[in-house]
Structures are given as C-alpha cells and as structure tokens.
Amino acid sequence: MSAWTTPSKDMPVSQDPWQPHRATIRRIVREIDSVASSVFTLEIELEPGPFAKRYRFMPGQFNMLYLPGSGEVAISHSGAPTGVASALPEGRFLHTIRAVGRVTRAIQRLEVGDSIGVRGPYGTAWPMENLLDQDVLIVSGGLGMAPLRPVIYSILDQVHRYGRVDLLYGSRSPDLILYESELGSWGACGIGIETTVDRTDPSGVHPWFGPIGPVTQWIQWRKSRTRYPDFDPHRTQVLICGPEVMMHFCAQSALEIGIMPSSIWISMERNMQCGFGACGHCQWGPFFLCKDGPVLRYDLAQGYLSIKDL
Amino acid sequence: MTSDRPLSGIALTQSSLTQSSLTKGDVPTDLPWTDLPHRDLFPAKLLEILPGGSQAKGLAGGGFLFREGDRQTSLFILAGGLVQLSILVPGRGDVPILTVGPGELIAWSAVLSKQPMTCTAMALEDSNLLEFPSQSIEDLVDRDPQFAKEFYRWIAFGLSERLTATRLQLLDLFQHPNA
Amino acid sequence: MQSVRWLCQNDLQVLLDLLIGEGFCVLGPTIQQHAIVYDEIQSIDQLPKGWTETQGPAVYQIARTPDGPAREKLFHFNLGPHSWKKFLFPPESVLPSQSSVSELAQVGEPQGACVKPYAILGARACELAAIAIQDRVFMNPSFVDAQYALRRKSLFVVAVQCTTAASTCFCPSMNTGPALPDPQSQGHAFDLSLTELTPSEESDARNPSIQEHGFLIQAGSEHGQRILERLPTSEASPRMLRAQEQAIDQVAASIERSMPTNQLRDALMARLQHPHWENVAERCLSCANCTMVCPTCFCSSVEEVHDLVDQAVVRKRRWDSCFNPDFSHTSGAPVRDSVRSRYRQWLTHKLATWHDQFQTSGCVGCGRCITWCPVGIDLTQEVARLLES
Numbered sequence: 001m002s003a004w005t006t007p008s009k010d011m012p013v014s015q016d017p018w019q020p021h022r023a024t025i026r027r028i029v030r031e032i033d034s035v036a037s038s039v040f041t042l043e044i045e046l047e048p049g050p051f052a053k054r055y056r057f058m059p060g061q062f063n064m065l066y067l068p069g070s071g072e073v074a075i076s077h078s079g080a081p082t083g084v085a086s087a088l089p090e091g092r093f094l095h096t097i098r099a100v101g102r103v104t105r106a107i108q109r110l111e112v113g114d115s116i117g118v119r120g121p122y123g124t125a126w127p128m129e130n131l132l133d134q135d136v137l138i139v140s141g142g143l144g145m146a147p148l149r150p151v152i153y154s155i156l157d158q159v160h161r162y163g164r165v166d167l168l169y170g171s172r173s174p175d176l177i178l179y180e181s182e183l184g185s186w187g188a189c190g191i192g193i194e195t196t197v198d199r200t201d202p203s204g205v206h207p208w209f210g211p212i213g214p215v216t217q218w219i220q221w222r223k224s225r226t227r228y229p230d231f232d233p234h235r236t237q238v239l240i241c242g243p244e245v246m247m248h249f250c251a252q253s254a255l256e257i258g259i260m261p262s263s264i265w266i267s268m269e270r271n272m273q274c275g276f277g278a279c280g281h282c283q284w285g286p287f288f289l290c291k292d293g294p295v296l297r298y299d300l301a302q303g304y305l306s307i308k309d310l
Numbered sequence: 311m312t313s314d315r316p317l318s319g320i321a322l323t324q325s326s327l328t329q330s331s332l333t334k335g336d337v338p339t340d341l342p343w344t345d346l347p348h349r350d351l352f353p354a355k356l357l358e359i360l361p362g363g364s365q366a367k368g369l370a371g372g373g374f375l376f377r378e379g380d381r382q383t384s385l386f387i388l389a390g391g392l393v394q395l396s397i398l399v400p401g402r403g404d405v406p407i408l409t410v411g412p413g414e415l416i417a418w419s420a421v422l423s424k425q426p427m428t429c430t431a432m433a434l435e436d437s438n439l440l441e442f443p444s445q446s447i448e449d450l451v452d453r454d455p456q457f458a459k460e461f462y463r464w465i466a467f468g469l470s471e472r473l474t475a476t477r478l479q480l481l482d483l484f485q486h487p488n489a
Numbered sequence: 490m491q492s493v494r495w496l497c498q499n500d501l502q503v504l505l506d507l508l509i510g511e512g513f514c515v516l517g518p519t520i521q522q523h524a525i526v527y528d529e530i531q532s533i534d535q536l537p538k539g540w541t542e543t544q545g546p547a548v549y550q551i552a553r554t555p556d557g558p559a560r561e562k563l564f565h566f567n568l569g570p571h572s573w574k575k576f577l578f579p580p581e582s583v584l585p586s587q588s589s590v591s592e593l594a595q596v597g598e599p600q601g602a603c604v605k606p607y608a609i610l611g612a613r614a615c616e617l618a619a620i621a622i623q624d625r626v627f628m629n630p631s632f633v634d635a636q637y638a639l640r641r642k643s644l645f646v647v648a649v650q651c652t653t654a655a656s657t658c659f660c661p662s663m664n665t666g667p668a669l670p671d672p673q674s675q676g677h678a679f680d681l682s683l684t685e686l687t688p689s690e691e692s693d694a695r696n697p698s699i700q701e702h703g704f705l706i707q708a709g710s711e712h713g714q715r716i717l718e719r720l721p722t723s724e725a726s727p728r729m730l731r732a733q734e735q736a737i738d739q740v741a742a743s744i745e746r747s748m749p750t751n752q753l754r755d756a757l758m759a760r761l762q763h764p765h766w767e768n769v770a771e772r773c774l775s776c777a778n779c780t781m782v783c784p785t786c787f788c789s790s791v792e793e794v795h796d797l798v799d800q801a802v803v804r805k806r807r808w809d810s811c812f813n814p815d816f817s818h819t820s821g822a823p824v825r826d827s828v829r830s831r832y833r834q835w836l837t838h839k840l841a842t843w844h845d846q847f848q849t850s851g852c853v854g855c856g857r858c859i860t861w862c863p864v865g866i867d868l869t870q871e872v873a874r875l876l877e878s
Contacts, residue, residue, distance in 0.1 A: 017632040018584045018804075068802040071793050100821075141482075172482055198479045200406060211392060211409035211434065214478035224412035226390040226438070243485065249478055271819050273791055276632040277846075279809070280788030281816065283838065285758075286845035291631050307761050309830035 017276050020066040020117030022047045025110055031096060034175045038099045039143065040108060041078065044116060045092045052091035056082040058125035059150035060267060060295040064275045065095065066117030070106040073097075074272035074290070077121070078146040080153035087153075096146040096178070122275040124295045126151050126239055127265060134237045135163040135230075137222075139215060139250050141170050141242020145178040147267055147294075148241050156189050164230060166192035170215025170246070173197050174206035194218050215246070219253040233258030241267045248305050251298050261299035268293050268301065285310055351467055353460035359446035366390070366438035375416065375431035375439070382420040382427050384441045388412055391437025395429045408476070409434060415468045420444045422465070494722035495729060496683075498563065498702040502533045503720055504647070504681075505610070513608035513645055516576060518569070523551060525569040527576070530610070536563045544655040544856065546865030558687035559653075561702045564611060565685075567655040568855055572784035573616055574623060576607055577640050584791065584804040606643030613651050614666030615658075615853040617678045619784035620646075625847045626787045645712065648679035652736045654744045657856030659869055662747035665853045667740045672709035680713030681706060684733045705733050748840075748854065748869045749876055756876055757841040761833065765875050770829035772864050777810035779858035779866075780835065785851050786810070811835050836868060 027043035046052035062076040079094030080087040088094070099108040110116065128151070136155065140148050155162055167186065171177045174197050187193040196211045196218060219238075222231045238254045240247045247266045254264050268289050270282040275290045282289040285304040287296065304310050366389045369375060376382050378398055388410055396406040407429070410416055419425055421444045451458040496504070508515050509531060517530040520537050530536070539561065541554045549570075554560045612620070624641065627634040651658075651667045660666030670678045683704040705725050708714040780786040790809040793802055809816060811834050817824040825831045843851030852868075859867045 016635040018806075069793050069795060072791070170482075172485075196409070198482045202402075208406075209434075211411075212394070212406050213409045214475050214482065216478060217409070217411055217475055221411040221413065224390065227412045243482070245481060246478070249474075269819060270824065271817055274789075277629075278627065278632060278634060278787070279790065280811065281790070281809075283811075283834070283842070286842040288846065309825050309827060310761070310834075 017119070017278075018274070020064075020072075020119050021049075021051045023116050023118045025112050025114050025116060026092070028110075028112060031178055032176055036172075037143075037176055038108065039096060039178065040099070041094055041096045042107070042110075042116075043079075043088070043092060043094050044118070046118060048091070055091060055121070057093065057121035058082070059128060059154055060126040060147055061121040061123045062147075062272075062275075062294070063093075063095065063118050063120035064122070064272070065097075065103075065107065066119065067103060067106050067110075068117070071103045072117075072119075072273065073101070073103040073107070074122075074275065076147035076267075076294075078149050080157070081150045084154050084157040086157060096143070096149075098143060119275055122290050124291075124293055126267075126295050127237075127297075128154055130263075131155070131237050132161050133163060134235050135232065136165045137168065137219070137236055137238045137254070138166065139168045139170075139219065139238060139240040139242075139254075141215060141240075141246035141250075142172060142176065143178060144240075144242030144246075144267070145169060148239065149179060151239060152186060152191065155191070156186065159190055163235065164192065165190070166194065168215050168218045169193070169195045170218075170242070171195070171197050173199055174201045174208040175203075214249070215242075216249050216253045219250060219257060222257050231257075233260075236263065238264045240264065244268070244305070251302075251305075261302060262297055264298035265295055266298055266301060267295050351460070351464045353457055353464055355450060355454065355457045356442060356447070356461065359442060359450060366440055369393075369433045369437045369439060371433050371435045371437070373433050375433065376427050378427055378430045380427045381424075382417045383444050385418055385421050385444055385447065386416040386442070387440040388414050388416055389438040389440055392434040393437060394432050394434045396432070397429045404430060408479070414472075415465070418465055418469070421447055493705050493707045493725045493730065494717065494720075495725045496704045496706045496720060496722050498561070498685075498704070499533075500721050501563070501683075501704065504716070505531065505533060507716055507719055508608045508645060512605060514605040515608045515610060516573075517610035518564070518566070520551065524549065525551060525566055527569070527571040527573065527609070527611075533563065537566060538563050539565075541566045541653070542569075542655065544657045544860045546657070546859050546867050547861075547863055548865075549860050561687055562652075562685050564649050564683075565653055567651065567653065567658060568613065568616075568857055570782050570857065570861055572782065572855075572857070573609055573612060573620060574784050574786075576609070577620070577644070578623060578627065578634075578637055578787065580808045582636060582806050584806050606645070607640060608645035608647065610647045610649075612646050612648045612679065613855075614648070614669050615660045615663075615855040616784060617646070617648060617670065618663075618665035618853040619855065621678065622785045622847065622849055622851065622853065623787060625849065626785075629847075646679040646681075646709075648682040648709070650682060650684035650733070650737065651740050652685060654740050655856060655860075657746065657859045658744050658854065659746040659748055659856060660854035661741055661744055662750055663850060663852055663854035667744070668737050672707070677710050679709040681708055681717060684736065686729060686732055686736070705729055746856070746867075746869055748852070749873055750850075753850075753872070754841040754844045757837050757872070760875050761837070763875055763878075765871070766829045766833045768874075769832050769866065769871055770827065772866055773828050773832050774864060775812045775814070775828045775831055776863060777812040778861045778863060780810040780812060781808065782857040782861045783839075784853065784855060784857070785839075788816070811838070836871065840868075840872065 023044040023046045025042055026045050029041040031041055032039040046055060057077050059081050062074050064072045065075050066072045075095045075097055077093055078096040097104055097107060099105045107116070138148055138151060152167065155165055177195065183193050183195065196213055196215055197208060198214065199212065200208045222228050236259055238259055240250045251264050251266060255261065268284060270284055270289050272282045272290050273279045277288040277291045287293050375386065375393060390412050393410045393416060394406050395408045395410060396404045399405050416431060417427065419427065451461060505515055514529055515531065516527050518525050518537055519528050519530055519535045520540065521528065525537050525540065525542065539554050540551055543550045543552065554562065554565050559565050627637040648669050650669050654667065669682050683706055685704050687702050706717060706722060708717045788809045788811055789806050792805050792807060794805055795802055812831050814826065815823055825834055839851040843849065
C-alpha cells in the first residue's frame with residue numbers, strides 16, 4: 001500500500017469516543033473491608049437513551065468510569081453479561097472496584113443516587129465460544145476473580161453446554177477472598193471449587209482449615225489420575241486472571257500438564273486512559289490492551305510475558 | 311473432593327500419637343505410574359525397596375504422618391489426597407504453611423539430613439502414601455552409583471519445584487499493597 | 490496526467506490570497522527564534538527566502554543560502570522542529586465533555602473544533618506520508634477522533650517538492666520520498682504541488698529561456714484544480730519538466746543516511762533483550778524531544794482541569810510521551826521504570842509494532858529525532874548496531 005494512502009479519510013464522524021454517558025449508582029456492596037484492601041461493587045444504571053439501549057457487553061470487557069474532577073479509570077464488568085438469564089436489566093451492570101488510587105478512592109466516596117460517567121464497553125472478551133463442550137479450568141488470583149465472574153455466570157446459565165468446569169481460586173489470605181459467599185452456590189450448581197490461600201489469617205477472624213499454597217499447585221496436581229481421573233488436557237480450556245507473575249507461572253503449569261498454548265487465555269493489565277487505542281498508554285508489545293486485549297490467547301502473548309518491563 | 315469447607319473436629323493437640331498413623335487400608339494396589347513425581351526422572355529401582363510391593367498405605371483425614379521434632383526414617387510419595395504442613399510457633403500455636411498434593415515428595419530430610427522433622431504433617435483429607443524406608447535407600451545408594459545419580463537428581467528436581475512454589479507464595483505475600 | 494503549469498515566484502502571493510479569500514488559515518514555514526517553524530502567514534515575504542539550514546545529530550542551524558541561484562529560493566531548506574501534527578493533533582485540546590462537578594453534560598457535537606480550516610503551504614513528501622500515517626491512527630475502524638477528522642477533512646495541502654536534503658534525511662530508505670507522490674496513482678495526498686526552479690536549473694546554454702524564478706505547479710485534487718485555474722500560470726516547457734526530474738534525482742542521490750528496513754519488524758522483535766539497548770540507555774536522557782518533533786507520535790494524556798469559580802471541569806488532552814517515567818504507571822508503579830525499557834518501547838513501536846497496529850512503519854525518514862536529540866542519538870545507527878548480531 002502506498003505510504004500516502006489514507007484508507008478512512010471519508011469515515012463519518014460519529015459520536016465522539018471521548019464522550020462519557022451519565023449513569024446513576026443504584027447499589028453499593030462492600031466486598032472486602034480489611035486493612036490491606038478495600039473492595040466494593042457498584043451497581044450502576046445508565047441514563048435512558050440510545051446509548052443505554054444499544055449497550056451490550058461480553059465477559060472480560062471493561063468500561064471507563066468517569067468522575068468529573070478526578071478522572072477516569074478502567075474497570076472490568078463483574079456481573080452477568082448481556083444475554084444471560086441472570087443478567088441485570090438493560091443498561092444496568094456491576095463493577096467491582098478496589099479503592100487504591102486517586103480516582104477509585106473518589107469513587108468509593110460516592111453514594112447511592114450519585115452520578116458517574118461511563119464509556120464503553122471496551123476490550124476483547126473471554127472466548128466463551130471456545131469453551132462449549134470443553135472442560136474449563138478457571139484460575140483466579142486475588143481480585144482476578146472480578147473479571148472472571150461474568151464467565152461463571154455465563155456458564156451457570158447453560159451449564160449443560162460445557163464439560164467439567166472447575167474454579168481454582170488463590171487468595172493471599174482468607175479475608176481477601178472475593179465473592180466468598182457465592183462460592184458455595186456455584187459449587188452446588190456443579191462447578192468444582194478449589195480455593196487456596198498463601199497464608200492463614202493471623203488475626204483469627206477468618207479461620208481457615210483449607211489448603212495453603214500457590215494456586216499453581218492445583219494446576220500441577222491435575223496430573224494425578226487418582227484425584228482427577230477424567231482430566232484430559234486435549235479437551236481442557238484454561239482461563240487465567242490475576243497478577244502478572246501469577247498468570248505467567250500458572251500458564252507455565254498449564255503447559256506442563258499438557259494444555260496447548262492456544263487453549264490458555266489470560267487478561268493483561270496496563271495503564272488505560274482512552275479505551276480505544278488512541279492515547280498509547282496501554283501498549284504491550286504489538287497490542288493495545290484496550291482493544292487487542294485485555295483478554296489474550298496465551299500463545300500470542302507468551303513471548304512478551306517473559307520480558308517484565310516491556 | 312473439595313477443600314473449601316473447614317474440616318470439623320480437627321484439634322491439633324500435643325497429646326496425639328507421635329508415631330506415624332499409616333495403616334494398610336483398602337486403597338488401590340497398583341501404583342498409578344502417571345502420578346509419580348517427575349516421571350521422566352523417576353529412578354525405577356526405588357520401587358524395589360518398597361516393603362510389601364507397590365501398595366500404597368492409607369492415612370485418614372486428620373491423621374498425622376509425622377510430628378515436628380520426630381526422627382523420621384521414611385521418605386514418602388503422596389499418591390493421593392492432601393497433606394498439610396505446619397510449624398509450631400510459640401505463642402501462636404501450630405501454623406499451617408503449605409499443602410502438599412498428589413505426586414509430591416514428603417520428608418526428604420529423612421534421607422538427606424537425618425535431622426528431626428521441622429514441621430508437622432497432617433492429612434487434610436483421606437490420603438494414600440508410598441513409604442520408602444531411608445535405610446533401604448541408603449543401602450541401594452551405596453551399592454549402585456547409577457541409582458544414586460538418578461535418585462539425587464530426582465530429589466533435586468522435586469526440591470526445586472517446591473522452592474518455586476514457595477517463592478510464588480512469598481512473592482504474593484510481599485507484594486506491593488497496591489498490586 | 491494532470492497538466493503541469495508554471496507559476497512565477499511572485500505570483501505565489503496570488504495563491505495565498507485565494508486561499509485566504511476562501512476562508513483558510515494559511516500555515517507555512519517562517520523564521521522564529523532562529524528556526525524555521527510553521528505558523529500562520531499571509532504574505533510570501535514571511536517565507537524564509539534565501540535561507541537554508543544545516544542539520545546533524547544534535548545540530549540545527551539556519552544560515553543564509555550561499556551566493557548563487559539558490560539564494561532566490563523560497564523553500565531551500567527542509568524540516569524544522571514543527572510538524573503538521575501540531576495543527577491536526579494539537580499539543581493541547583479540549584475534550585467534548587465539559588461538565589460541572591455535580592452534573593455531567595450530554596453533548597452531541599464535538600467541541601473545540603478549529604474556527605477556520607487550515608491550508609498548509611510547504612508539506613514535504615515525508616510529511617504527506619506522516620499525515621497519512623496519523624490518519625490511520627485517528628480515523629480507523631476502532632474509532633474516529635472527531636476533532637482530527639474535522640481538521641483533516643477541511644485541510645488544503647500545498648505540497649512542496651524537496652530540491653535539497655538535510656544530512657539527517659533518510660526518506661528513500663523508508664519509501665516516503667524525496668519525490669512527491671504521483672496524484673494519478675497514489676491517491677489524494679495533496680491538493681496542489683510546487684517544485685521550485687531557478688534559472689540555472691531550467692535553462693541550458695543553447696537556449697536560455699525563462700529567467701524568472703518560479704514553480705512547476707500541479708493539481709492533485711478537484712479543489713486544487715479549481716484553485717489552479719484561477720492562478721496566473723503559463724505553460725510548462727519540456728525543459729522545465731526535465732529540470733524537475735534532474736532536481737529530484739539530485740536530491741535522492743545526495744541522501745546518504747539510510748535505515749536498514751529488510752524484515753525490520755521481525756528483526757527488532759527478536760532482539761528485545763539485546764545488550765545494545767543498555768548502550769543506548771547510557772546516552773539517552775529520556776527527555777522526550779524525539780517524540781515531540783516526530784510527525785507520527787500520537788501518545789496523549791487526559792487531565793481534569795478545575796475552574797474553582799464556576800465549579801466547571803474541563804477535560805484537556807495533552808501530548809504525552811512514552812519517555813515520561815510515569816507513562817506506564819500500572820498498579821502502583823511504572824512498568825517501564827528504566828531508560829532502557831522506555832527507549833526500547835519507542836524504537837520498537839516506531840519501527841516494528843507499528844506494522845502490527847497500522848500496517849505501515851511509523852517512521853517516515855524525516856530525521857527530526859536525530860536533529861533534535863540533545864545527545865545526538867541516531868536511530869538509523871542504533872538499528873544498524875542492533876542488527877549486527
């Protein structure tokens with residue numbers, strides 16, 4: 001193609017992609033309230049109008065939430081996606097947020113009835129199509145559970161369309177397990193739940209008698225025929241979400257038990273500002289994580305994960 | 311078997327038996343070859359010294375494999391189940407630090423250092439173990455240099471995997487609070 | 490073939506007047522603070538007639554053109570620190586979401602659009618390529634930047650054929666010059682093009698013809714054609730056309746710097762851990778000059794600006810740079826916290842991953858980054874060293 005060709009000079013100027021849309025906070029749920037972490041879930045409702053009407057999202061996608069005066073922050077959807085029976089009504093969705101920076105702390109101070117701006121949905125989705133008729137291993141580290149919960153809700157909606165589904169959930173300590181109260185019901189619906197912590201809770205407030213150690217072990221133990229007689233790496237898809245180091249080692253463990261790199265999916269995180277590939281902040285190798293990610297197939301990302309300061 | 315529910319009735323008291331609670335039970339009599347740790351490196355001759363053939367021994371959930379301070383004389387492969395390692399901390403009690411799973415080694419210090427066990431091992435759920443008396447291993451090591459080479463390479467590999475797992479545990483624990 | 494006409498040098502003012510009369514804000518090269526920059530002009534007297542520059546790594550110096558025919562030229566120089574992105578993608582712009590602290594506005598039309606459309610005078614071949622590249626960045630299937638699109642649609646481009654080259658130029662190896670694109674085969678890259686000729690170039694010993702200085706002028710679009718028809722042009726002689734060809738050949742031959750481009754994308758991505766990055770990092774100041782003068786760099790950041798009186802909040806988008814230490818701030822700390830990783834990001838993005846993203850190289854061979862680097866880092870050299878092993 002000629003260096004001077006401008007393919008889309010005549011593209012119509014549609015709604016400006018920087019334009020936030022107003023939403024109202026309908027509900028706030030405190031998820032984790034410990035010294036280490038303050039995590040809450042917002043249920044927000046878009047103002048009625050064309051944007052709310054056409055808003056659809058898939059598991060793994062995110063919104064840019066905007067607070068005038070503070071700024072914007074990229075937050076994954078953590079509720080049931082569009083089309084799933086348990087999804088909220090049109091224009092309503094859930095975001096689980098940790099108050100850790102300037103914008104998220106400001107959002108934490110909002111109350112029911114306050115306004116917040118929304119741009120989205122952005123990003124690639126978890127490959128739900130690839131999971132049909134397959135065994136699914138969902139590996140979550142810490143708050144990585146938030147972008148994965150929409151996957152669980154999707155699966156629970158039509159659980160018969162999937163093979164064996166297991167959630168491996170690793171948390172730093174028992175008090176930081178997200179959505180703990182839901183784990184039981186997910187287990188009751190047929191999802192295998194295996195949770196582990198790095199350490200027990202020294203305060204004794206959250207007694208823990210379960211396993212201790214990194215979640216990578218739970219992937220490695222799948223080699224055990226006695227424990228997992230039905231495990232078949234050739235029909236297993238693995239979704240991993242959590243801190244980058246955790247995802248890297250979990251993917252390695254998955255490869256060691258025979259899973260193909262193209263059957264492993266991760267969700268990468270970088271500084272996001274625009275959400276649509278214009279500001280350059282979220283670049284990671286060739287990818288704009290806001291539009292080529294955050295969900296990436298591991299074989300395409302593998303080479304870049306080992307370069308920590310890419 | 312899920313492990314997200316607390317095991318009831320487990321009281322870690324000092325009055326429990328100090329001997330290993332291994333018993334021969336109704337467990338699969340054939341060794342599941344695929345469960346062997348690092349199968350490619352596994353020194354096949356190790357199976358020759360298993361007393362009573364390749365039968366795995368059972369340990370009921372809540373039972374103790376060994377106690378901190380015990381002089382242990384056997385190396386174990388956990389064939390099935392989960393075993394919790396814990397360390398006694400004065401003023402805090404027995405602190406669980408790591409769970410060992412199927413296909414992993416336990417009590418290699420019985421062979422490597424002959425020192426007393428530095429932690430307590432308790433079955434988190436019904437488990438099966440292969441027990442290798444350390445004296446038999448040493449005899450074989452003395453007799454057979456090829457076996458010795460294979461055996462120590464195999465143990466080293468297992469140790470390095472355990473080290474990686476522990477490092478990940480530490481990395482998560484010492485992460486930047488905003489991570 | 491669009492017909493080529495001849496325009497005398499003084500009649501260039503007629504072109505400016507026509508464009509100003511149509512409501513354009515005409516931007517062109519002019520001397521400010523010892524540099525040739527782009528700014529609004531109304532008269533050809535504001536053009537740097539008889540000026541040229543010397544460029545090299547960390548060197549930029551304007552000087553009077555040496556005595557001779559070239560002394561009469563209006564465009565006997567190449568590129569300064571400005572690129573046209575300064576106007577199409579301004580360093581600071583207001584995003585369309587003015588809102589008060591308590592209310593969010595519902596705005597339909599993009600705000601902050603320019604009042605007058607721009608006409609740029611003096612766009613070089615590499616700059617046309619750079620504009621086409623930024624078109625892909627800001628107007629693509631993922632999104633259309635409304636402000637950029639508005640300015641771009643209304644842009645009138647008068648391109649100028651380079652008849653001299655700076656030592657920092659390397660457009661031939663990037664396939665972006667020095668010749669201007671042919672309007673027939675290479676799309677609407679410009680509305681009008683000018684090739685400046687002086688008597689020694691278009692006369693020969695046997696037949697000294699037109700003694701005036703002037704331009705071969707050609708239309709590259711319908712709008713350009715309409716303007717051209719209103720200019721006092723005369724026929725261009727075959728001798729002039731030959732002189733034009735010669736001038737272009739001479740310029741191309743004079744360019745020595747080159748970028749090794751064979752399989753460059755793969756070669757760079759295979760060398761992300763190459764020890765040479767450390768070598769560059771020892772020299773690079775991470776000052777971000779290169780990204781500011783680069784005509785294709787597009788990174789930006791958004792800032793909330795309070796007006797404490799009205800309680801209004803204005804969102805401003807500003808140029809940012811991957812060289813800024815905080816640019817990659819994620820989960821508490823920047824990911825690229827070394828100069829080495831930031832330089833690598835810039836170079837591999839510009840020359841390698843840009844292909845993955847936009848199906849073209851991000852570099853047009855303009856050489857500005859070489860000139861304006863305070864320590865004179867030359868990316869063609871750095872690439873050559875990387876590819877050595």
